[in-house]
Every structure is written in structure tokens, then in C-alpha cells.
Amino acid sequence: MxxxxxxxxxxxxxxxxxxxxxxxxxxxxxxxxxxxxxxxxxxxxxxxxxxxxxxxxxxxxxxxxxxxxxxxxxxxxxxxxxxxxxxxxxxPMADMIDAEQVRKLKAEHPEALVVCYVNSSAEVKAESDYCCTSSNAVEVVRSLPPDREIIFVPDQHLGQFVVDRTGRKMVLWPGYCTTHITITDDDIHRAKQQHPDAIVLMHPECSEPSKKLADQLLSTGQMLNFVRNSEARRFIVATENGIIHALRKQNPQAEFFPVTERAVCPNxxxxxxxxxxxxxxxxxxxxxVPPGIASRARRALDRMVEVLPAE
Ligand code: SF4
Structure with missing residues (x-):
């Protein structure tokens, strides 16, 4: 330390x-x-x-x-x-869906597998077949049988990112991160104008049109890996600004610019x-976590921990 x-x-x-x-x-x-x-x-x-x-x-x-x-x-x-x-x-994103709503989705799509983003309650995980993080969501979905429909909760934006990467048919719950959706196209255009040679690193929780402006869509762990292995020295960071401390600490030779000072999660x-x-x-x-819920949620989490992201 x-x-x-x-x-x-x-x-x-x-x-x-x-x-x-x-x-x-x-x-x-x-x-x-x-x-x-x-x-x-x-x-x-x-x-x-x-x-x-x-x-x-x-x-x-x-x-x-x-x-x-x-x-x-x-x-x-x-x-x-x-x-x-x-x-x-x-x-707030985790609070956008509860177990009852997942059960209703499962009743509407009885053949589907449920993948929940780790940003969800223990009760929602207990209703899910697989859990994933933004690091391994694509790999988790790719590992599922191709003929099965997939319900993805609660983040529609991470879900859409996975649809784009895998081509899989997925039912997306309309949840979102209240911090990442505040990052706008204007923020990115402005940051690019100020730092035209910088690489734009963006988190897949950001909203859809803005994601097209990113050079790299990465989880925070993947951002740290990417920068460590990059020849580049200037980066625009489009995620919660706390990551910039870790990026600067690990890469003192590089410069990092928050896409907006608003990208702060109060929680x-x-x-x-x-x-x-x-x-x-x-x-x-x-x-x-009550033992009955924990044991069912554990199944989905164990499957998540087994699937490591591609670097
Ligand atoms: S940044 Fe905050 S609101 Fe957004 S997903 Fe993470 S904890 Fe939830």
C-alpha cells in the first residue's frame, strides 16, 4: 500500500x-x-x-x-x-428488478435461460441460471447452447452490448446505471476535441448511441489491462471517475481525462x-443472505466465476 x-x-x-x-x-x-x-x-x-x-x-x-x-x-x-x-x-440498477419480476419473465419465456448481471440482488441471482460481470458477460452468453433464448437482467445497455458481440437473441430488461447513462454524445465530442489524440475507453453500461463513439468498450478491469499493454499515452475515460485513480497509479507515464466530471456514483x-x-x-x-436464497444464487455465481473473460 x-x-x-x-x-x-x-x-x-x-x-x-x-x-x-x-x-x-x-x-x-x-x-x-x-x-x-x-x-x-x-x-x-x-x-x-x-x-x-x-x-x-x-x-x-x-x-x-x-x-x-x-x-x-x-x-x-x-x-x-x-x-x-x-x-x-x-x-439503483440492482433495485430496478426484483425476484417476482424475474419469475414473471420466466413464465413468459419458459424455454429461456436467465443471465443476470452481478449488479442484482441475491434474490434475483437465485432466480437466474447464470450470473456475469461486464468482464465476462460476452463469454458467459457464448457458452450457452445456441438454440436457447436468453433473458438478460437488469442492464439493457450491457445486454445490448452482448447482443451486438454475440448475435444472440436476448430479452432485455429495461434497467440501467443512473451514473453511466449521464454520459452523453456531447461529452464525448467535447473530450475528443480537447484531446484529439486520446483513445476513448468506455464502459458497456453507457447508453447505446454514445457507445458508437468509443474506441474500446471495456469493463474497469479490462481498462486497466488494456492501458497496461498499450503503447498509447493519452486516454479519455468514459466510466465512473473512481477508476482514474487506479489508472494513474498503475500508469504514471500516461494521461487520463474524465469524459465528464458528472460521472460519479454517489452510492x-x-x-x-x-x-x-x-x-x-x-x-x-x-x-x-438467507441460506435458501444463498444456495440458489451460489449456483449462478459459481458458473460466473468459472468463465474468465478473454483478455
Ligand atoms: S456505478 Fe453505481 S449506480 Fe451504476 S451500476 Fe455501479 S453501483 Fe450501480
């Missing part, structure tokens, strides 16, 4: 002490505040964090992200205590250093 300008030594030592006391590991999503990323034992996208949660030896996982991520960790690590430092850190930013400390001190807020 590197010291951070907003993290003084006594604070870092305090967190290290608490982590030891609790036998805890801190996981942080790439959209977290810079100081939370710097404090984390592991930063990553949903797939990377899911894998890390499933293999850690720690007794306590402090999940710096949003609720569905902590639920995923709790499902994959039933013997561990999973803490979400702010209990109100949710995901991801709810986790602060104070809340992280309170979480370790008071063991709060414990995220639990």
Missing part, C-alpha cells in the same frame, strides 16, 4: 491494527474514493473482487463497494463475516475512511 496524501501514518497504523485484531481483509471496487482504494488489500472489478472474496483466508471481509457486492461476497464465503461500511450504499462514494474505521471497530454493517 502506498501512503496517501489524505491518509497520515497514525491513521494507516490504526487501520492495520484493527485489521489484524479482526483478521480482516479490505476489498475495494475500482469506483471507490482514492483513499479507500489506497487502504484496500485488493482493488478490482466485480469479477476480481468475487474471486478474491471466495479465496481469502480472512475471517472478516470489509467490502468497500455497494450492497450487491457485499451480498455476493457473503454468498461465496458463507463462513466469513462480510461488512458493508455504509448500509445505505446500494445500486460508491458513500464509503469514507471514518466509516471504514467504524466498520472494523464495531463490526458493522453485517451483510447476510
Amino acid at each position: 502506498r501512503p496517501h496524501e489524505r491518509l497520515d501514518k497514525p491513521l494507516i497504523e490504526k487501520i492495520e491494527r484493527l485489521k489484524k485484531q479482526r483478521h480482516a481483509v479490505i476489498l475495494a471496487h475500482n469506483y471507490q474514493r482514492a483513499e479507500i482504494q489506497d487502504l484496500a488489500d485488493f482493488c478490482g472489478d466485480s469479477l476480481g473482487l468475487s474471486i478474491e472474496a471466495s479465496k481469502t483466508d480472512a475471517e472478516v471481509i470489509v467490502f468497500c463497494g455497494v450492497r450487491f457486492m457485499a451480498e455476493t461476497a457473503a454468498i461465496l464465503s458463507p463462513d466469513k463475516t462480510v461488512l458493508l461500511p455504509d448500509k445505505a450504499a446500494g445500486c 460508491m462514494k458513500r464509503i469514507t475512511v471514518d466509516k471504514l474505521i467504524a466498520s472494523l471497530e464495531d463490526m458493522r454493517y453485517v451483510v447476510k
Whole structure:
């Protein structure tokens, strides 16, 4: 871990002490505040964090992200205590569909397989055949029998991206990310005018017409890999701006420009250093998934963890 300008030594030592006391590991999503990323034992996208949660030896996982991520960790690590430092850190996209609505879709399309984006509740995962992240959604769908119809929930934009890449017939639920859809064509045109030689990296949660303006459509984990292996030195970043901290840290020789300063997820930013400390001190807020739901959701998650994305 590197010291951070907003993290003084006594604070870092305090967190290290608490982590030891609790036998805890801190996981942080790439959209977290810079100081939370710097404090984390592991930063990553949903797939990377899911894998890390499933293999850690720690007794306590402090999940710096949003609720569905902590639920995923709790499902994959039933013997561990999973803490979400702010209990109100949710995901509006995940809340756009519930289990009853998935059951209704299944009744309307009885032959279809259900693929749910990991950005969904445990109850929705329990109703699904497969889970996926933005890193492996294309591979998960490609692995399904070609003659089966597919229901994809809840993100219509990631779903459309998968349809475009695979040519598969899919029923898309009309959910969306309230942060990524704020990125507009105008934002991208303006950024390109300001930085004409920069490569536009965009997340597939962005909306459809705008995606045509991207040079690369990538999950956050894939963005980090792409930049690491690229000769280019200037990038326009069209996703939640938290990723720019990780990109700059890993690639000090390159320049990164947020496509818009608006691309900030208020839920991801709810986790602060104070809340992280309170979480370790008071063991709060414990995220639990009822065993019946967890075992059904686990099936879909296990299949997701098995399908690694093409690099
Ligand atoms: S960035 Fe979008 S999908 Fe991710 S947690 Fe925020 S609202 Fe949900």
C-alpha cells in the first residue's frame, strides 16, 4: 500500500491494527474514493473482487463497494463475516428488478435461460441460471447452447452490448446505471476535441448511441489491462471517475481525462475512511443472505466465476 496524501501514518497504523485484531481483509471496487482504494488489500472489478472474496483466508471481509457486492461476497464465503461500511450504499440498477419480476419473465419465456448481471440482488441471482460481470458477460452468453433464448437482467445497455458481440437473441430488461447513462454524445465530442489524440475507453453500461463513439468498450478491469499493454499515452475515460485513480497509479507515464466530471456514483462514494474505521471497530454493517436464497444464487455465481473473460 502506498501512503496517501489524505491518509497520515497514525491513521494507516490504526487501520492495520484493527485489521489484524479482526483478521480482516479490505476489498475495494475500482469506483471507490482514492483513499479507500489506497487502504484496500485488493482493488478490482466485480469479477476480481468475487474471486478474491471466495479465496481469502480472512475471517472478516470489509467490502468497500455497494450492497450487491457485499451480498455476493457473503454468498461465496458463507463462513466469513462480510461488512458493508455504509448500509445505505446500494445500486439503483440492482433495485430496478426484483425476484417476482424475474419469475414473471420466466413464465413468459419458459424455454429461456436467465443471465443476470452481478449488479442484482441475491434474490434475483437465485432466480437466474447464470450470473456475469461486464468482464465476462460476452463469454458467459457464448457458452450457452445456441438454440436457447436468453433473458438478460437488469442492464439493457450491457445486454445490448452482448447482443451486438454475440448475435444472440436476448430479452432485455429495461434497467440501467443512473451514473453511466449521464454520459452523453456531447461529452464525448467535447473530450475528443480537447484531446484529439486520446483513445476513448468506455464502459458497456453507457447508453447505446454514445457507445458508437468509443474506441474500446471495456469493463474497469479490462481498462486497466488494456492501458497496461498499450503503447498509447493519452486516454479519455468514459466510466465512473473512481477508476482514474487506479489508472494513474498503475500508469504514471500516461494521461487520463474524465469524459465528464458528472460521472460519479454517489452510492460508491458513500464509503469514507471514518466509516471504514467504524466498520472494523464495531463490526458493522453485517451483510447476510438467507441460506435458501444463498444456495440458489451460489449456483449462478459459481458458473460466473468459472468463465474468465478473454483478455
Ligand atoms: S456505478 Fe451504476 S451500476 Fe455501479 S453501483 Fe453505481 S449506480 Fe450501480
